[in-house]
Amino acid sequence: MQKDQLLTRRRALLAGAATLGAAGIAAALAPGAGNRGATASPPAAGAPPARRPLRPSEYRLRPLTGYGPPRTTPGRTPVREEPLLKVPDNGRTVVLTFDDGPDPRYTPRILDTLARYEVRAMFFVCGEMAEYNPHLLARMADEGHVVGNHTWTHPLLTKLRRRTIRSEMERTSDVVEKHYGSRPEWFRAPYGAWNRATFELGAELGMEPLAWTVDTLDWTEPGTRTIVGRVEDGAAPGVVVLSHDAGGDRSQSVKALRSYLPFLLDSGYHVTVPRREYV
Known part of the structure; x- marks a missing residue:
């Protein structure tokens, strides 16, 4: 009896699925549909589609558009001669970035603050730190943050041979892919030391170089x-703020974020992350 009921229910489900239009099925099976908001079926004739206003948090979480015009060769990253310093002025937008982690002492507290205000940030991680703290990469993925490549051991790349630079970058991309779920699309040279090899190898690995506009110098522990004050004074449309979540005592950085983040939001800035439209 129970088996007959299951078969009857299955037939009913199959019959219902058969009534879906081809467009509805295609939308349901589209790649990435599970990662986006579900595509609604067309409304019945005469019924206007329902619209609800975006909550402030939803507006904040909108990613920025990519840099420059679409590339003519899909899949190739351009080799730049200098890093990107800011994002397009698409309204009053600010990008917060954190380097050198993830660190189990400070990164979770930064993530907690970002979650409280429903905003996303960028974390340029070092591979050796990521390998020891894979759960933090998984949390960054779950909460919508962007993870960038900050090399494996944080060396001065301009003093290294090309093959060593590649190893530093590639190993980090591998561990990010393993624990975050995808390979990084952005990289940042330690100490902001860039050269031709770093730009070329970063592009070969599919990454754009991102520097910063506002340096908090929090690594000096200035208070x-x-x-x-450095963040609030430097705030302007399109700026990229550099802070750290590892590499030393970052308790000041954690406390500062709790103060300047609500200031930025109350001042009308949208704290968000860049998105590359073509990768």
């Missing part, structure tokens, strides 16, 4: 109020 929480000083870090806050």
Whole structure:
């Protein structure tokens, strides 16, 4: 009896699926559909589609558009001669970036603050730190943050041979892919030391170079109020803010974020992350 009921239910489901239009089925099976909001079926004739206003958090979480015009050769990353310093002025947008982690002492506290205000940030991770803290990469993925490549051991790349630079970058991309779910699309040279080899190898690995506009110099531990002041004074449309979540005592960086993040939001800035439209 129970088996007959299951068969009857299955036939009913199959019959219902057969009534779906071809467009509805195609939308349901589209690649990445599970990662986006579900595509609604066309409304019945005469019934206007329902629209609801976006909540402030939803607006904040909108990613920015990519840099420059679409490339003519899909899949190839251009080799730049200098890193990107800011994002397009698409309204009052600010990007927060954190280097050198993830660190189990400070990164979770930064993630907690970002989650409280429903905003996303970029984390340029070092491969050796990511390997020891894979759960933090998984959390970054779950909460919509962008993970970039900051090499494996944080060396001065301009003093290394080309094959060593590649190893530093490639190993980090591998561990990010393993624990974050995808390979990084952005990289940042340690100490901001770039050369032709770093740009070429980064492009070969499918990554764009991103530097910063506002340097908090938080690694010098200047005091929480000083870090806050540097962010608030430097805030402007399109700026990229550099802070750290590892590499030393970052308790000041954690406390500063709790102060300047609500200031930025109350000042009308949209704290978000860049997105490459063509990778």
